[in-house]
Amino acid sequence: MSDVADRVKKIVVEHLGVEEDKVTENASFIDDLGADSLDTVELVMAFEEEFGIEIPDDAAETIQTFGDAVKFIKEAS
Amino acid sequence: MFDLSGKTALVTGASGGIGAEIARGLHAAGASVGLSGTRQEPLEALAAELGERAHVLPCNLSDADAVEALPKQAAEAMGSVGILVNNAGITRDNLFMRMSDDEWAQVLEVNLTSAMRLSRGVLRGMMKARWGRIVNISSVVGSIGNPGQANYAAAKAGMAGMGKSLAYEVASRGITVNSVAPGFIETAMTSKLTDEQKAGLMVKIPAGRMGSAGEVAAAVVYLASPEAGYVTGATLHVNGGMAML
Numbered sequence: 001m002s003d004v005a006d007r008v009k010k011i012v013v014e015h016l017g018v019e020e021d022k023v024t025e026n027a028s029f030i031d032d033l034g035a036d037s038l039d040t041v042e043l044v045m046a047f048e049e050e051f052g053i054e055i056p057d058d059a060a061e062t063i064q065t066f067g068d069a070v071k072f073i074k075e076a077s
Numbered sequence: 078m079f080d081l082s083g084k085t086a087l088v089t090g091a092s093g094g095i096g097a098e099i100a101r102g103l104h105a106a107g108a109s110v111g112l113s114g115t116r117q118e119p120l121e122a123l124a125a126e127l128g129e130r131a132h133v134l135p136c137n138l139s140d141a142d143a144v145e146a147l148p149k150q151a152a153e154a155m156g157s158v159g160i161l162v163n164n165a166g167i168t169r170d171n172l173f174m175r176m177s178d179d180e181w182a183q184v185l186e187v188n189l190t191s192a193m194r195l196s197r198g199v200l201r202g203m204m205k206a207r208w209g210r211i212v213n214i215s216s217v218v219g220s221i222g223n224p225g226q227a228n229y230a231a232a233k234a235g236m237a238g239m240g241k242s243l244a245y246e247v248a249s250r251g252i253t254v255n256s257v258a259p260g261f262i263e264t265a266m267t268s269k270l271t272d273e274q275k276a277g278l279m280v281k282i283p284a285g286r287m288g289s290a291g292e293v294a295a296a297v298v299y300l301a302s303p304e305a306g307y308v309t310g311a312t313l314h315v316n317g318g319m320a321m322l
Contacts, residue, residue, distance in 0.1 A: 038246060042204060 004051075004077075005070045011046045012066060015039065025067040033066075043069070051077045079302035082107035085155040086301065087148070089138065089195065090165030092119040094264035095214065095290045099162055102294035103301060104130060108160065111151040138165050138191040139183065148198030158199045159206065160301045163192035163236070164214040170225040181228045188232035193239060196254075200247065209252035210301045213240050214293070217260040217316045233258075237312055244310035253309035257296045260316025262288045284317030 009023050018033050029035040029043065044060045047053070047069060053076045055063075063069050086103045090096035092114030100110045100123060109130040112120045117135045124131040132154040136147045151158045166188045169180040196211055203209025218226055219233025237256050244254040261267060261278055267287060270278070279285055296313045299305055314322055 038204075038250070045201060045204070 002070075002074075004074050007050055008047065008066065008069050008073060011050060012043065012069075015043055015046060023066050025065070027066045028064055029066070030064070047073060053077050079106050079298055079304060081160075081298070081301060084108040084159045084301070085111070085151075085157050086160035086162060087111040087113060087134070087151040087155075087158045087195075087199070088162045088164055089113045089136070089191070090214075091123060092116045093164075094266075095259065095262060095293050096162075096164040097123050098290035098294040099164055099214075099297045100131075101127070102291070102298045103160065103162075106298050106302070108301075109155045111155055111158070113147060113151075114165070138187045141194065144191050144194045145198060148195060148202075151199075152202060157202050157206065159203065159208060160210040160212070161195060161199045162212045162214065162297055162301075163195060165191065166214070166216075166229075166232075168226065168229050170229070172225055173227045176227060184228035185232050185235075188229065189235045189239070192236055196239075196243060200252070203252045204247070204250050207251045209247070209250070210305075211240070211243070211252070211254040212297050212300050213237075213254070213256045214297075215256040215258040215312060217258050217314065217320050219258065220312075220314075220322050221320050241310040248309050251306070253300070253306065255300045255305075255308060255310065256312040257293060257300065258312050258314045258316070258322075259293045260288060260314070260319045262290055262293060262315075264290060282317045282319045284319075286317065288315055288317055 012023050013020050016033050016035055027033055029040055044055050048055055051073050063072055086108045088096055088100045091100045091112035100112055104110045104127050111132045111134045112123055113134045113136045114120050115137050120133045124133045134150050136143050169184050171180055213236045215236050216233040218230045222230050240254045240256055293315050296315050
């Protein structure tokens with residue numbers, strides 16, 4: 001597990017209040033982790049701050065799963 | 078009565094009669110206030126009158142870039158923006174059949190679109206803080222219409238619809254979005270009315286008088302307070318009974 005993945009997982013666990021082992025590669029924030037659409041906006045905001053990057057709205061829409069988030073952040077930072 | 082100590086409030090149109098009184102009310106309740114408006118002089122005068130916890134933030138609300146920048150400037154000056162009062166408004170009255178696209182667009186831009194942009198700009202901080210208050214100053218005209226003010230009435234009614242939709246979205250984050258809809262209030266604008274016009278108006282107002290800016294400000298202070306935390310998507314009418322909605 002890379003450092004980026006750990007940091008993303010920590011944010012997801014804290015924000016959505018889910019068990020760490022539920023946050024798997026293909027876990028969908030909305031379908032599997034119980035996020036609502038506003039939660040996904042807040043997650044993106046939290047990722048932006050944690051990694052000091054800018055995630056534009058059209059890119060944010062493509063981030064559906066934990067794996068998507070890790071991949072995007074790795075490429076962006 | 079209501080304690081806003083430690084809270085930060087951005088008030089647009091603070092150079093006008095009602096806006097200045099809203100700023101005074103929030104300040105008196107303990108909040109830091111960001112005074113925004115187009116005319117710097119009255120803002121400086123108001124800031125001098127209030128003393129500490131008052132910041133002058135001039136902004137032309139018909140300039141989209143300036144509007145985008147205002148929430149950041151306010152947060153820099155005060156540390157955050159926990160309360161946003163969208164009070165600024167302009168009128169470009171004309172009979173509907175003579176109303177130009179410009180008259181329509183200017184009023185919508187300043188009265189409605191800037192309120193949307195400012196609300197969007199302050200939401201991030203409010204979401205993180207899990208606390209926020211957005212108060213839109215609407216008008217009785219938005220509910221009952223007024224001849225010659227199709228643009229103004231549309232903008233004011235639009236504020237209510239926008240506010241209710243936003244209220245839905247952010248209610249779970251401790252953020253409320255409400256409107257205050259004044260009726261006829263004694264301001265520089267209404268002081269131009271003739272005695273005859275005033276007499277005509279009084280017939281329609283059960284209270285038999287015009288309202289004061291302070292009575293509008295009191296409604297805003299309430300909606301901004303922690304005590305109003307369960308009130309959202311509402312419109313508080315301050316109109317002497319002129320329209321009981």
